[in-house]
Amino acid sequence: MQNTLYYGDNLDWLRNRDVFPNAFVDLVYLDPPFNSNRNYNVLFKGQAGHEAQAQIHAFTDTWVWSEQEFNAVKLYKDISEAVKDALEGMVKLAGRNALTGYLVMMAPRLVELHRVLKPTGSLYLHCDPTASHYLKLLLDAVFGPENFRTEIIWERTSSHNDAKRQYPNVSDIIFFYTKTNKYPFNVQYEAYSETYLRDFYRYVDEQGRRYRLSDLRSPNPRPNLTYDYKGYKPHANGWAVSREKMAQLDTEGRLHFPKSPNGRIQLKRYLDEMSGSPVGNVWSDIKPVQSQAAERLGYPTQKPLALLRRIIEASSNAGDIVLDPFCGCGTAVVAAEELNRRWLGIDITSLAIGVIEKRIRQIHPAAQFAVQGLPDRPEDALALAERNKYDFQDWVVLKLGGQPIRESAPGKAVKGPDGGVDGVIYFEDATGTHKAYISAKGGKNYGVEMMNALDGAMNDKGGVIGVLVIIDEPTRPMRELAARSPLYESKDNLGNVHHYSRLQVITVADLIAKGSAAIRMPLHYEGQTLQTAQRGQRKEGEQMPLLGS
Numbered sequence: 330m331q332n333t334l335y336y337g338d339n340l341d342w343l344r345n346r347d348v349f350p351n352a353f354v355d356l357v358y359l360d361p362p363f364n365s366n367r368n369y370n371v372l373f374k375g376q377a378g379h380e381a382q383a384q385i386h387a388f389t390d391t392w393v394w395s396e397q398e399f400n401a402v403k404l405y406k407d408i409s410e411a412v413k414d415a416l417e418g419m420v421k422l423a424g425r426n427a428l429t430g431y432l433v434m435m436a437p438r439l440v441e442l443h444r445v446l447k448p449t450g451s452l453y454l455h456c457d458p459t460a461s462h463y464l465k466l467l468l469d470a471v472f473g474p475e476n477f478r479t480e481i482i483w484e485r486t487s488s489h490n491d492a493k494r495q496y497p498n499v500s501d502i503i504f505f506y507t508k509t510n511k512y513p514f515n516v517q518y519e520a521y522s523e524t525y526l527r528d529f530y531r532y533v534d535e536q537g538r539r540y541r542l543s544d545l546r547s548p549n550p551r552p553n554l555t556y557d558y559k560g561y562k563p564h565a566n567g568w569a570v571s572r573e574k575m576a577q578l579d580t581e582g583r584l585h586f587p588k589s590p591n592g593r594i595q596l597k598r599y600l601d602e603m604s605g606s607p608v609g610n611v612w613s614d615i616k617p618v619q620s621q622a623a624e625r626l627g628y629p630t631q632k633p634l635a636l637l638r639r640i641i642e643a644s645s646n647a648g649d650i651v652l653d654p655f656c657g658c659g660t661a662v663v664a665a666e667e668l669n670r671r672w673l674g675i676d677i678t679s680l681a682i683g684v685i686e687k688r689i690r691q692i693h694p695a696a697q698f699a700v701q702g703l704p705d706r707p708e709d710a711l712a713l714a715e716r717n718k719y720d721f722q723d724w725v726v727l728k729l730g731g732q733p734i735r736e737s738a739p740g741k742a743v744k745g746p747d748g749g750v751d752g753v754i755y756f757e758d759a760t761g762t763h764k765a766y767i768s769a770k771g772g773k774n775y776g777v778e779m780m781n782a783l784d785g786a787m788n789d790k791g792g793v794i795g796v797l798v799i800i801d802e803p804t805r806p807m808r809e810l811a812a813r814s815p816l817y818e819s820k821d822n823l824g825n826v827h828h829y830s831r832l833q834v835i836t837v838a839d840l841i842a843k844g845s846a847a848i849r850m851p852l853h854y855e856g857q858t859l860q861t862a863q864r865g866q867r868k869e870g871e872q873m874p875l876l877g878s
Contacts, residue, residue, distance in 0.1 A: 330650065332672050334662070336682045336702030339654040339675040343441035354445045354673070355513075355649035358640055358661045360455040360632060361435065362392075392431040399425075399433050407440055415470035419463055432463055439471045442654065446508045451478075451644040454504045455632070461502045468506055478505040483636065484613040503640075517643050518605035519614045530600050534582075542585055542595040545569045561586070561594050608639065615639070630657065637664035645670055659685030666693050679703060679713075679720040683727030710837040711800050714771020725769035725798050725837075726752030730845040749779065750786045758851045759820045765794035765850055775799055777806045784832055793817045794850050797834045807834055819851045827851065 330353075335342045343349050399420070403413050416436055420429045442452060452472070456464055469477065481503040521530075529541045544564075547554055551567035558568075558575050568575060578584050578596065585595040615635045618625050624634055637660050641651060647669045653661035656674035658681065665672035666689060676682055682703060689696050703724055704710040714721035726733045731752040752767040768783045783795040794817055797803075803811075814832035821827065829849050839847040 332698035334682050334700045335675040342675050349445050352447045354652045356645040356651045357442050357452040358653050359655050361655045392427045394425045394430040402433050405437050411470040443471050448509045449512050450508045452506045453640050457501050472506045476507050479610045482611045485617045517608040519608050520605050539600040540597045545596050632660045637661050666696050679724040707837045721771045722751040722769045726767050749782045759822050764792045766792040767796050769798045777810050795832050796848050800837050803834045
């Protein structure tokens with residue numbers, strides 16, 4: 330099985346038995362929207378490390394009731410009577426509203442996730458108190474109450490500013506279920522608290538090693554282990570070890586002999602040999618992704634890598650398959666790659682897929698994975714543009730290595746006053762950081778007015794290169810305008826001067842075939858010497874060949 334990112338509705342993918350057969354996944358982690366009735370935006374950072382001014386709408390965590398969807402779920406061929414009864418009961422209790430609309434959305438997805446899990450598989454569902462108690466009932470209906478393992482409380486922050494009329498909400502909830510009672514579980518450990526260390530590990534030996542003392546008495550009467558050792562009497566139950574083992578511990582310097590001959594010999598337990606305290610179901614040692622954290626992407630609801638490492642290490646082994654059907658910015662799949670697990674991720678936005686793809690390639694350059702569902706032919710790009718123009722624009726911008734630009738409005742994403750600009754690429758040369766603007770058009774009717782609009786937007790925004798991306802071949806006037814466009818003069822770190830067309834037009838076919846190399850512009854790779862793209866450079870006054878000729 331190849332590691333894969335899937336773009337699209339996770340229910341559509343999960344129902345595809347050729348892609349997601351029965352019982353082949355070892356671990357599912359899902360962090361679905363919480364029904365928080367909020368809009369979430371992504372903040373991007375520029376290549377030079379500055380925070381980009383633009384932000385882009387990522388998703389709206391708002392649900393509505395649909396009687397049609399409710400009836401469709403009840404007719405779902407794989408849904409059990411227990412799940413139907415649970416849904417109907419919660420609708421009767423809570424009414425037909427956003428909350429129960431959310432539960433109707435979740436029900437068939439949980440059914441499919443249960444189907445794809447191996448008999449030894451585990452599932453962790455991450456949520457908050459908005460709907461956690463209802464989700465628990467739904468999970469009981471899908472997995473069976475007997476397969477509920479624990480409710481994990483993740484203390485994501487120690488304070489909050491919503492304490493005026495209620496207790497501050499400082500934690501998330503993670504439900505842990507298994508498909509059967511046979512499942513892997515690797516105990517995780519956390520560091521001892523300072524109080525614990527102070528109270529128990531009070532001793533330091535000649536080598537500076539810290540240790541605690543524990544008794545050596547047998548928990549039960551053991552006549553065969555009742556012996557004197559160096560004049561010290563055993564407990565009435567006998568020693569916990571044989572005479573031979575006692576002598577070995579003595580030779581290794583692991584015994585503490587009391588000054589009084591009536592005292593008991595004790596065992597030295599060294600701190601540097603201990604794993605720590607077994608992790609319980611309250612996790613307060615993992616902090617959220619802070620604003621200055623190196624792993625922060627600016628993606629809404631991003632979870633820390635440490636959280637996913639713990640879950641994956643606890644409930645899977647090397648080579649196992651990890652699935653995240655709401656993969657967002659990809660923390661679960663990045664952690665799975667790091668821990669030598671195979672992985673699958675699904676997300677409904679091309680923005681998320683692009684963010685994850687870039688993140689994996691930056692952190693794990695040697696990682697091998699596929700992306701399915703995004704266009705690999707011009708006709709696929711046209712279909713995407715017709716289905717969701719914002720996903721098309723994000724796909725174009727991210728494939729070119731840029732940052733999407735789109736303002737957000739309550740409940741929906743809207744175009745801002747951007748002059749047709751959909752994304753920006755920050756690049757550097759010897760004169761500083763500059764911007765190339767991208768405009769993606771998914772329609773079939775093109776004209777030079779699009780290029781003129783892009784040119785005007787570049788002037789307003791201080792861009793030096795503008796790239797128009799279209800589905801079909803450009804018209805001859807568009808190609809002529811691109812060929813006549815002024816030159817941007819770039820100087821590299823060696824003092825060489827290079828020239829690039831200020832206004833460029835490329836097709837989706839170029840984009841699919843070449844990716845970011847389809848643009849003629851200076852290239853800067855973080856941490857490396859400035860490099861320039863040799864393809865497409867021209868001398869001042871030299872005409873570029875007409876695109877497509």
